[in-house]
Structure formats: structure tokens, C-alpha cells
Amino acid sequence: xxxxxxxxxxxxxxxxxxxxxxxxxxxxxxxxxxxxxxxxxxxxxxxxxxxxxxxxxxxxxxxxxxxxxxxxxxxxxxxxxxxxxxxxxxxxxxxxxxxxxxxxxxxxxxxxxxxxxxxxxxxxxxxxxxxxxxxxxxxxxxxxxxxxxxxxxxxxxxxxxxxxxxxxxxxxxxxxxxxxxxxxxxxxxxxxxxxxxxxxxxxxxxxxxxxxxxxxxxxxxxxxxxxxxxxxxxxxxxxxxxxxxxxxxxxxxxxxxxxxxxxxxxxxxxxxxxxxxxxxxxxxxxxxxxxxxxxxxxxxxxxxxxxxxxxxxxxxxxxxxxxxxxxxxxxxxxxxxxxxxxxxxxxxxxxxxxxxxxxxxxxxxxxxxxxxxxxxxxxxxxxxxxxxxx
Numbered sequence: 001x002x003x004x005x006x007x008x009x010x011x012x013x014x015x016x017x018x019x020x021x022x023x024x025x026x027x028x029x030x031x032x033x034x035x036x037x038x039x040x041x042x043x044x045x046x047x048x049x050x051x052x053x054x055x056x057x058x059x060x061x062x063x064x065x066x067x068x069x070x071x072x073x074x075x076x077x078x079x080x081x082x083x084x085x086x087x088x089x090x091x092x093x094x095x096x097x098x099x100x101x102x103x104x105x106x107x108x109x110x111x112x113x114x115x116x117x118x119x120x121x122x123x124x125x126x127x128x129x130x131x132x133x134x135x136x137x138x139x140x141x142x143x144x145x146x147x148x149x150x151x152x153x154x155x156x157x158x159x160x161x162x163x164x165x166x167x168x169x170x171x172x173x174x175x176x177x178x179x180x181x182x183x184x185x186x187x188x189x190x191x192x193x194x195x196x197x198x199x200x201x202x203x204x205x206x207x208x209x210x211x212x213x214x215x216x217x218x219x220x221x222x223x224x225x226x227x228x229x230x231x232x233x234x235x236x237x238x239x240x241x242x243x244x245x246x247x248x249x250x251x252x253x254x255x256x257x258x259x260x261x262x263x264x265x266x267x268x269x270x271x272x273x274x275x276x277x278x279x280x281x282x283x284x285x286x287x288x289x290x291x292x293x294x295x296x297x298x299x300x301x302x303x304x305x306x307x308x309x310x311x312x313x314x315x316x317x318x319x320x321x322x323x324x325x326x327x328x329x330x331x332x333x334x335x336x337x338x339x340x341x342x343x344x345x346x347x348x349x350x351x352x353x354x355x356x357x358x359x360x361x362x363x364x365x366x367x368x369x370x371x372x373x374x375x376x377x378x379x380x381x382x383x384x385x386x387x388x389x390x
Contacts, residue, residue: 003380004390005357012388017376020367022335025074028285030114033292034262034269035226035249036284037078037116038277039085040069041329042092042100046342058087058096058345064338065100066107071337073113075285077277079104080152081117084193085275087325089157091345094123098143105147116185116273117144120154128158134172138179145181152228152273155189157196166202166212173216183225185251185273188213190231192321206236214243221245228253228273232321237261241268255317255324259306263291263299275324276313279331279368283309312362315355323350327359334360334375335368341382353386 004012048059069079081104082088082097092100101117108115119140121133128136133156144151153176163169177184188209191198201209217224226249229237234257241250252261252270261270277284283305290301316327326347333341341348360379369375380390 001376003376003383004388005361005379005383006354006388007357008352008354015361015364018364018367018369018372021372022282022368022370023286024370025071025282025285028076028289030076030078031288031292033294034288035078035114035251035271036262036277036288037080037114037251037273038072038281038284039080039083039273039275040072041278041325041332042086042344043068043329043332043338044342044344046340058092060092060096060100060344061338062103066103068332068337069104069107069113070111072278072281073108073111075281076288077281077285078114078116079108080273081105081115081149083118083152083154083273083275084189084322085278085325085328086118087344087347088118088120088154089122089194090322090325091343091347094140096344097122098140101144101149102147105144105149109148116150116152117147118152118154118187119144119184121156121158124158128162130159130162130168130172133159133162134175137172137176141176141180141184150182150184150225151180152185152187154187155194155197155200157194160197160200163202166208166215169200169202169212170216170219174219177216177220177223180223183223185225186213186216186227188227188229188231189253190233192232192319193230194322206231206233210236210240210243213240217245217248221248224248226251226271230254232256232317234261237270238265238268241270255313256310258313259287259303259310262306263303275328276309276316278328279316279335279363280309280313282368282370283366309366312359312366315358315362318355323347326351327356330356330359331363331368334363334378336371336374353382353388356382 043064045059121136228251230253251273287305
């Protein structure tokens with residue numbers, strides 16, 4: 001049975017749902033050639049009176065949220081927890097994030113899964129001093145380390161607002177790295193993901209900002225596992241990874257160019273910490289297993305599997321990019337990983353029906369849904385809710 005899907009121009013087009021489902025988990029990972037983390041979304045509790053709408057703490061469906069992490073681990077991927085994909089700063093408050101970190105870290109130990117968790121400063125409200133920013137980071141870093149997880153020092157809105165220049169970034173990060181019990185991942189999130197991060201590392205000149213980041217790493221290379229760079233600029237990422245000290249990884253956060261960056265240029269390659277891997281887990285696992293096989297043939301097979309996913313990624317992360325979480329959670333619902341399409345803070349309303357319809361169409365064409373019939377049924381239900389007759 002076909003579906004009539006709305007396009008951005010208001011017309012309807014006919015789509016014939018796929019009958020080929022995503023491969024089951026198993027037989028992949030942990031991967032030898034790259035370190036790969038999927039930044040995972042949270043599942044809201046649709047029956048809660050408050051769901052992170054500012055009137056109360058975020059209401060999380062813990063069973064469904066943790067089940068999705070087990071899905072990612074079953075495909076051999078690591079989990080990047082409590083990152084922006086989990087709606088940090090967009091519905092998930094620090095109290096909820098701390099609980100998420102503790103629960104997911106415990107789940108990782110039980111499942112034998114790899115995990116890193118975001119430590120930031122989002123418990124701060126209003127204007128903060130540099131000392132208050134550092135203290136907030138220290139509080140969150142302690143929670144992550146006490147949970148037994150690796151830490152990602154997330155880009156901080158409060159630090160971006162408080163810093164007067166590059167030296168303030170060197171000072172704050174230097175003190176945090178001195179205190180860290182184990183190597184951490186540094187996080188450079190561009191303003192396309194969060195406009196409040198414009199001028200991070202002390203300058204809107206990206207060359208100068210890169211130099212400051214490299215200064216921070218050079219002062220404490222033994223405390224830096226890697227850098228997650230999310231600027232959607234492949235050339236800048238390639239330049240940065242060539243300049244990193246030996247042993248410091250470059251984790252691509254580029255949801256537009258990830259296949260080429262992970263594949264590498266023959267001398268250097270990026271590892272990955274990506275929100276787009278949340279919906280792409282089955283295909284990504286197959287592709288990474290080919291990369292592990294090695295050689296030109298393995299790289300070619302990796303690209304053959306992953307390159308066709310880029311149109312979906314570019315659609316999900318299209319401007320305004322910060323709302324990509326809506327498409328990610330929508331696809332998880334269609335795939336049967338959760339029973340509803342309700343997001344923390346009501347963010348399910350952040351994308352239009354034509355945007356969601358195109359996301360379904362692209363994902364269905366890639367064979368991402370374990371049960372294509374279920375996905376089509378749910379898409380049909382959403383269309384009916386919006387008055388689109390079939």
C-alpha cells in the first residue's frame with residue numbers, strides 16, 4: 001500500500017514503502033579501526049504533567065531511554081551520553097542529565113558497552129563569573145568520574161559569555177585538565193548547533209580559535225583523549241587532526257561529511273562522536289565492519305554503505321541545525337524503539353510535517369527500519385492526525 005507524503009511546496013507525492021528491514025544486531029564490534037560513539041537521544045514520558053517545558057524537571061521514560069542504549073551497544077557502537085543529542089540545554093536540565101549519566105554508566109557496565117558522558121555548566125542560570133563556570137564544570141566532571149565513565153568537556157554557553165578572550169579559555173580548561181582523573185574529550189560545537197557558542201575559544205576567527213584549542217591540548221596532552229569537532233567544515237577538521245599531538249584523537253562531529261572523514265586520507269583519519277549515528281546504527285555497524293577488514297577494498301565497501309546515508313543526514317541536520325533532535329527521535333519512533341513521538345520540552349513540534357515525511361522517505365529507502373510495515377503504519381497515523389488523507 002502506498003503513502004501520500006507532503007512536500008515542502010504543499011503538494012503530495014506517492015511513496016511505496018520498502019519491504020526490506022534493517023539487519024538485526026550482532027556480529028559487529030567493538031570495532032578495531034576506529035573509536036565510534038553514537039550520541040544518543042532521550043525518550044520523554046508522554047504521561048508526565050511536565051516534560052522539561054520550564055515549569056518542572058524533565059520527565060524521562062527511563063526504561064525506553066536505557067533500552068535504546070542497549071540497542072546501540074548491541075550494534076557494537078559506543079554511547080556518548082548526555083550530549084546535545086540528549087537535549088542538553090534544550091529540555092534536559094542538569095538534574096535529569098546527572099541521573100541519566102548515573103543510570104547509563106551502570107547500564108554500560110552491565111552490558112559491557114563503551115560510554116563517555118557530557119560534563120558542562122548548564123546548572124548555571126544568569127550571568128556567571130569564570131570562577132563559577134569552573135566550579136560548575138568541576139561539579140559535573142565529578143559526577144561523570146564517580147559514575148565510572150569517560151568525560152566529554154562540553155562547550156559551555158556560560159564560558160562563552162564570561163570569557164574576555166583566549167586566555168580565559170586556556171585558564172579554565174587548563175585547571176580542569178589538571179584535575180581530571182583520566183583523559184577527557186574536548187568539545188568544539190559550532191554556532192550552527194548553538195548560536196550562544198559563537199566565538200568559542202575566544203575568537204570568531206576560526207584560525208585563531210583553532211590555535212587556542214591546540215594550545216590547551218599542548219599544555220596537557222596526557223589528559224586529552226581527543227577532540228570532538230562539530231563545525232560542519234571538513235577541510236578545517238582535516239587540518240586540525242593533522243596538527244594534533246600523537247595519541248590525541250580527532251572525533252568527527254561533522255554530520256555532513258562523516259563518511260570521508262572517518263575513511264581518512266591514507267595518512268590520517270577521524271574517529272567519530274556523532275548524533276547521526278543514533279538512527280544509522282545498523283548501517284554504520286555494517287560499514288565499520290568493512291573498514292575493519294582493512295585495505296582499499298574495505299575502505300571502498302565502507303564508503304559504498306555509508307555514502308548513501310549522507311542525504312538523510314543533511315536533511316536531519318538542515319537549518320536550523322539545533323532542531324536535528326526532532327528528526328532523530330521521530331525515526332526512533334518509526335523504527336519501533338519507542339512507543340510514541342513525544343519529546344522533552346515538546347520539541348516534537350520543532351520540525352514541519354513535510355520535513356518529517358522526507359526523513360521517513362529517506363530512511364525507508366536506506367532500509368533503516370527493522371519493521372518497514374510498522375514504520376509505514378506509524379507514518380500513516382501521523383499523516384492522518386494532520387489531515388492528510390490516504
